[in-house]
Amino acid sequence: MRAIVLKKNGNANQLKYTELPLPQLKEGEVLVQAKAIGINPIDLKTKNRKGIYSILQNENPLILGWELSGVVTQSRSEKFVEGDEVFGLINFPGHGKTYAEYVACPTAHLVKKPSNRSHFEAAATSLAGLTAYQSLVHLGGLKSGQKILIHAASGGVGHFAVQIAKHLGAYVAGTSSEKNREFLLGLGADKHLDYKTDALEKDHKDYDVVLDTIGGNTIDRSIPLIKKEGVLISIPSGKNNAVTEKATKNGIKGLKFTVKSDENDMKVIADYLQQGILKPHISKIVEFDAMEEAHTQIASGHTVGKVIVRL
Ligand SMILES: NC(=O)c1ccc[n+]([C@@H]2O[C@H](COP(=O)([O-])OP(=O)(O)OC[C@H]3O[C@@H](n4cnc5c(N)ncnc54)[C@H](OP(=O)(O)O)[C@@H]3O)[C@@H](O)[C@H]2O)c1
Known part of the structure; x- marks a missing residue:
């Protein structure tokens, strides 16, 4: 699969595209084919490997990203089956690894995507x-x-x-x-x-x-x-x-305050999305090949709403 790894500290040009084997699933996890991923200021802070995210400094390969929406392609859980559309905040705080075509996700961090909302909207809201x-x-x-x-x-x-x-x-x-x-x-x-x-x-x-x-x-x-x-x-x-x-x-x-991946809170978010109580504003959608552009936008400090990457 294609993934973006961070080889060393620095700017967006340190994000490198690479081929990696599919992640191996543990019990209670599903493999999600990402359709949309959200980019956040924490991704940029991690790139500099400062602050709380120094906990990732020895990870190799280090794959940034924590929020995604996509489709389950393999399951080692009874909660989701192949073909389910899901979204969530993965392993936060920890190693989310969502800058990839496929992501191993604990099912406790995922909920079903409301059928009346797009993968872009779902990823944006996680x-x-x-x-x-x-x-x-x-x-x-x-x-x-x-x-x-x-x-x-x-x-x-x-x-x-x-x-x-x-x-x-x-x-x-x-x-x-x-x-x-x-x-x-x-x-x-x-x-x-x-x-x-x-x-x-x-x-x-x-x-x-x-x-x-x-x-x-x-x-x-x-x-x-x-x-x-x-x-x-x-x-x-x-x-x-x-x-x-x-x-x-x-x-x-x-x-x-630090946000935490949480199934019950994600159920509320999914419900808010479905009902239109939460309407994500997506100001920019960029292709997976153009991750540098997404990082540059977030680095401006003046993004309106969210920046999303399409896979
Ligand atoms: N602790 C946690 O768990 C957690 C979770 C999520 C985010 N965060 C942190 O929270 C911060 C915000 O994240 P975000 O994703 O919302 O950022 P963001 O989307 O990049 O914020 C951009 C917005 O900030 C406004 N802005 C810039 N300077 C401002 C100022 N001095 N006063 C008021 N508004 C200003 C801009 O409006 P104008 O263009 O009009 O200036 C722009 O619309 C980041 O530091 C992020 O790392 C922490």
Whole structure:
């Protein structure tokens, strides 16, 4: 099968196409022929082999990627049979290996793809959709009537977070630059704040939850906006180390978060997708041969919604 391996640290030009044998299945796994895979900032961070993903530094071959949608071609499980269309977040945190034509996937990380959604839409929703869901619901405990501020609400995680928070009945404010204002409001956000201005400093100081997808200075700018006993959830690994300490000093809760592959949460995501509660915005689809282009887009830091690779 064709796969993309990372030979050494560096830029997108270190991603090398190669032929590998089909993965061997363990009990409880299925072989999935990938139809679409999602590209995420963590793929780029792993390329530099920094942070939490240093755990992959001795993997050889190192195949990047964690989210996919595709078709089961072999099964060592009773859960799925050949021909089933499935999607999910594979082995996160761990070695997902989805930059390949075929991927060995634990069935506990997969769910059936809704028949009314494409492989592109399903792949797009796995990592970023699950991150938004787990952070808002499990960590933030977001409830109807509460107020949430979502940073980078036009990005992969943020645009799902807006949709989930609205579905839960929250009041939603989101940040992006001015060019994405209409996109954000179109997702259902109640208010847009341009992070390039002093709109944050002028905003009301009564949020129950802030989802920080940026880190650093965004943590400092967010803390004064949160109610006493409110929650600041920060997800960008490496840029959020001080969140707990800074938040505690200000009488709020500061939490770091890492998404986890999870069957039950994926069932909720599949249901949201099927019902149209989650509508992934795919701004770019590139071919498997053009992975460098997908990485360059994510590296810009200004992707709207998701970038998907077609196989
Ligand atoms: N901990 C976890 O489990 C976990 C899971 C998923 C993602 N993450 C991390 O979360 C971060 C976000 O991921 P993502 O996939 O959502 O990224 P993304 O899609 O690349 O985010 C792009 C968006 O960010 C906006 N943006 C850029 N700078 C901004 C700023 N200073 N303030 C507000 N918005 C800004 C851009 O809008 P404009 O073009 O309008 O500026 C753009 O739409 C990454 O660091 C990623 O690694 C962590």
